[in-house]
Amino acid sequence: MSEQQNFDVVVIGAGPAGYHAAIRAAQLGLKTACIDAALGKDGKPALGGTCLRVGCIPSKALLDSSRQFWNMGHLFGDHGISFKDAQMDVGQMVGRKDKIVKQFTGGIAMLFKANKVSAFYGFGTLHKGNVVKVRQHDGSEVELKGTNVIIAAGSDSIELPFAKFDGEAIVDNAGALDFESVPKRLGVIGAGVIGLELGSVWKRLGAEVTILEALPDFLAAADAEVAKTAAREFKKQGLDIRLGAKVSKAEVKGKGKSKEVHLTYTDGKGEQSIVVDKLLVAVGRRAASKNLLADGTGVKLDDRGRIEVDEHCHTGVDGVWAIGDCVRGPMLAHKGFEEGIAVAELIAGLPGHVNLDTIPWVIYTEPEIAWVGKTEQQLKDEGTPYKTGSFPFAAIGRAVAMGEPAGFVKVIAHEETDRVLGMHLVGVGVSELVHEGVLTMEFNGSADDLARICHAHPTLSEAIHDAAMAVSKRAIHKA
Ligand code: FAD
Numbered sequence: 001m002s003e004q005q006n007f008d009v010v011v012i013g014a015g016p017a018g019y020h021a022a023i024r025a026a027q028l029g030l031k032t033a034c035i036d037a038a039l040g041k042d043g044k045p046a047l048g049g050t051c052l053r054v055g056c057i058p059s060k061a062l063l064d065s066s067r068q069f070w071n072m073g074h075l076f077g078d079h080g081i082s083f084k085d086a087q088m089d090v091g092q093m094v095g096r097k098d099k100i101v102k103q104f105t106g107g108i109a110m111l112f113k114a115n116k117v118s119a120f121y122g123f124g125t126l127h128k129g130n131v132v133k134v135r136q137h138d139g140s141e142v143e144l145k146g147t148n149v150i151i152a153a154g155s156d157s158i159e160l161p162f163a164k165f166d167g168e169a170i171v172d173n174a175g176a177l178d179f180e181s182v183p184k185r186l187g188v189i190g191a192g193v194i195g196l197e198l199g200s201v202w203k204r205l206g207a208e209v210t211i212l213e214a215l216p217d218f219l220a221a222a223d224a225e226v227a228k229t230a231a232r233e234f235k236k237q238g239l240d241i242r243l244g245a246k247v248s249k250a251e252v253k254g255k256g257k258s259k260e261v262h263l264t265y266t267d268g269k270g271e272q273s274i275v276v277d278k279l280l281v282a283v284g285r286r287a288a289s290k291n292l293l294a295d296g297t298g299v300k301l302d303d304r305g306r307i308e309v310d311e312h313c314h315t316g317v318d319g320v321w322a323i324g325d326c327v328r329g330p331m332l333a334h335k336g337f338e339e340g341i342a343v344a345e346l347i348a349g350l351p352g353h354v355n356l357d358t359i360p361w362v363i364y365t366e367p368e369i370a371w372v373g374k375t376e377q378q379l380k381d382e383g384t385p386y387k388t389g390s391f392p393f394a395a396i397g398r399a400v401a402m403g404e405p406a407g408f409v410k411v412i413a414h415e416e417t418d419r420v421l422g423m424h425l426v427g428v429g430v431s432e433l434v435h436e437g438v439l440t441m442e443f444n445g446s447a448d449d450l451a452r453i454c455h456a457h458p459t460l461s462e463a464i465h466d467a468a469m470a471v472s473k474r475a476i477h478k479a
Contacts, residue, residue: 003143004145005145006031006146007031007032007144008025008030008031008146008147008148008347009021009022009025009030009031009033009146009148009149009344009347010033010034010124010130010144010145010146010148010149011025011032012035012124012126012132012149012150012152013034013035013036013049013151013152013153013326014034014038014049014108014112015036015048015051015152015324016048016051016052016324016333016334016336016337017049017325017339017340018036018049018152018154018336018340019049019108019111019112019340020336020337020338020340020341021152021323021340021341021343022112022150022344023111023115023117024340024344025117025344026115028344028345030348032118033117033119033120033144033146034112034120035120035122035132035134036049036119036120036121037122037124038053039137040053040101040102040105041098045121045137046105047105047108047109047112047119048105049154050155050325051333052101052105052108053101053105053174054173054174054177055173057101058097058101058177059177059194059197059198059201059364060364061096061100061101062094062177063197063200063201063364065088065093066088066200066201066202066205067366069086069088070204070366072086075403078403088182088205088206090179090180090181090182091180094177094178094180120134120136120142120144121136121137122135122137122142123135123291124144125293125294126149126151126294126297126299126320127294127296128296129145130146130148130318130319130320131143131144132144132145133294147319148319148321148347149319149321150321150340150343150344151292151315151321151322151323151326152322152326153287153292153324153326154287154324154325155285155288155326155331156285156288157173157174157281157282158281158283158286160189160247160250160281160283162247162250163189163250163279165281168259169252169259169277169278169279170279171278171279172280172281173194173280175280176198176278176282177198179202179278182206183276183277183278184208184277185275185277185278186202186207186208186209187210187211187263187274187276187279187280188210188211188212188280189212189247189279189281189282190211190212190281190282190284191211191212191213192282192283193363194282195213195282196211196239196363196365197363197365198280198282199211199280200234200237200365203237203238204237208240209238210240210276211241212242212263213242213243213245214244214247215243215244216244217243218230218241218243219231219369222361222375222424223376223422223424224375225408226410226425229367229406229426230363230367230369230426233366233367234365237366242265242267243267244267244268245265245266245267245272246265246266247264248265248266249262249263250262250263250279260275260276260277261275261276261277261278261279262275263276263279285325285331286304286305287301287304287306287325287327288325288326289306289307289326297317298315298316298320299315299316299320302328306326307322307327308327309322309323309328312342312343313327313342313343313354321343321346323340324336327339329356329359330359330361332359332361334359335354335356335359338354355442357441358438358441358442359372360434360437362430362431362434367406367426367430368425368427368428368429368430368431369425369426370424370425370426370430370431370434371422371424371425371434371437372437372438373412373422373437374412374422375412375422375424376412376422379412379421384414384421385415385416386414387412387413387414387471388411388412389410389413389447389468389469389470389471389472390408390410390411390467391408391463391464391469391470391477393406393407393408393409393428393460393463394406395466396460396466397462398458398462399427399460399463402428404427404428406427407426407427407428407430408426408427408467409424409425409430409463409467410423410425410467411423411437411450411464411467411468411470412424413447413471417446418446418447418448418471419444419445420437420445420446420447421441422437423440423441423464425437429460433460433461433463433464436450436461436464447471447472448471448472450468451465451469451472451474
C-alpha cells in the first residue's frame with residue numbers, strides 16, 4: 001500500500017460531469033485528482049465517460065453517416081442529384097466513429113495535463129473521512145484524500161433479466177454502435193431517446209427495425225403534438241414502433257452469424273411474437289453506485305440507487321458532493337457539465353448554481369425533437385394559465401429550400417405575464433434552435449421579447465420568431 005496522497009479535490013469519474021468539475025477546480029487553483037475506471041475499445045484507459053466512449057458523440061457520428069446515406073435515396077433526387085449503386089461500407093463508418101471517439105477521449109487526457117489535473121486510472125471506492133481507495137488497472141492500490149470529493153460515477157445500461165446482454169445477438173448501446181454489418185432485422189426494446197436514435201441509424205442503412213415500447217403513449221415526456229408529428233414522420237421512414245408492447249421473453253436460437261432472437265410480447269391484442277437478428281435493449285439507465293461507497297461514509301442512496309444530494313449537489317456529508325447521471329435530474333451530458341462547473345465554483349467559494357428548469361432536451365432523429373420548459377399537459381395539471389403560438393417549417397422559406405419542411409415550433413407563454421414557460425420543436429436543426437428558448441427562459445423573457453427580436457432571413461430560426469408572434473395572434477406568414 002502506497003502512502004496517502006492529499007488533494008483539495010478528488011473527482012470519481014471522468015465523464016462529462018467529472019471532467020468539467022476537475023478542470024474547473026484546477027483552473028481555480030485547487031490541487032485536483034480525477035479517477036476513471038473505463039477502458040476504450042483498444043483496452044487502454046479512455047477518459048470522457050459514457051458520453052465520449054459509447055454515448056453522445058459516437059451515436060451522433062453514426063447518425064450523421066447514416067443520414068448522408070439515407071438522404072441520397074430520399075432527398076438528393078429532388079435537388080436533381082443522381083447516382084448509381086450507392087454502397088455503405090459499415091466497417092469504414094464504424095472506423096470513422098472510433099477515430100472521432102479516440103480524438104475526443106485523448107483530448108480530455110491532454111486537457112487534464114494542460115490544467116495539471118492528476119489522472120488515476122482504476123476503480124475508486126469512497127471510504128469515510130473523504131478517502132478514496134483506487135484499485136488501478138495493474139492491480140496496485142493508491143489512497144487519495146480529498147478536502148472535497150466529487151462523485152461523478154455516471155450510469156450503466158439497465159439489463160432485463162430475460163434478455164441478458166451477450167454482446168452479439170442481444171446488445172446495449174455500446175453493442176449497437178459496433179455492429180459489423182447492417183442487421184437484416186433489428187429489434188429494439190424501448191422507444192426512448194437511445195432506442196429511437198440507434199434504431200434510426202440502422203433503419204437508414206436498410207435494417208427492418210421494430211421498436212417495442214411498453215408504455216401506451218409515444219414519447220410521453222414530450223409535447224403531445226410534437227410526439228404526434230414525430231411518430232408520423234418515423235412511420236413514413238418505415239420505423240415500426242409498437243406501443244403498449246410488453247416484452248416477456250427473448251430467446252437466442254442458432255449459432256454464430258445465424259443467431260436469431262425470438263421475442264415474445266403482449267399488447268392489447270394478446271400474446272405476439274417476432275424474430276430478429278439483433279436485439280438492442282434500451283430501457284433506460286441506472287446510477288452506477290455499485291461498490292462505490294464503503295460502509296460508514298454517510299452518503300445516502302435514494303430508492304433508485306442514485307446518490308442523494310441537495311439543490312447544490314451536496315450529499316450532506318462534509319466535503320462530499322455528487323453530480324451528473326448518478327444523482328437526480330435528467331441523465332444528460334450538458335446537465336452534468338453544468339453541475340461539474342457549479343460544484344467546483346462552490347468549493348472555491350464562488351457562486352455556483354444549475355437551473356434544472358431550463359435544461360434543454362434533444363432527440364437527434366430526423367426530424368430532430370427538442371424542448372425546454374413545461375409542456376401544455378404539465379401546465380394544465382398544475383393549473384397554470386397559458387397561451388401558445390405555433391409555426392410550421394412548411395411555411396419557412398429556408399426549410400422548404402432545404403427540402404426539409406416537416407415539423408413546427410411551439411412557444412408557450414404565461415397567459416397573464418407573457419413570460420415564456422416552454423418551447424417545443426420538431427424539425428430540421430431544432431437541436432440548435434432550442435437554445436433561443438433556453439436563453440429566453442433564463443432571462444425571464446416574454447413571448448413578446450422574442451417576437452420583437454430581429455431574426456435573419458432566410459433562416460430556420462424565423463420559425464421561432466413567427467411562433468412567438470403567433471402567441472399574440474400577429475404572425476405575418478399565417479393565413
Ligand atoms: P458518465 O458519462 O457515465 O461517466 C462516468 C464515468 O465514471 C465513467 O467513465 C465510468 O467508467 C467512471 N466510473 C464510474 N464509477 C467509477 C468508480 N467507482 N471509479 C472510477 N471510475 C468510475 N446525453 C446528451 O446530453 N446528449 C446526447 O446526445 C446523448 N446521447 C446519448 C447516447 C447514448 C447511446 C447514451 C448511452 C447516452 C447518451 N447521452 C446523451 C447521455 C450521456 O451520455 C450521459 O448523460 C452522460 O455521459 C453522463 O455523464 P456523467 O459524467 O454523469 O457519467
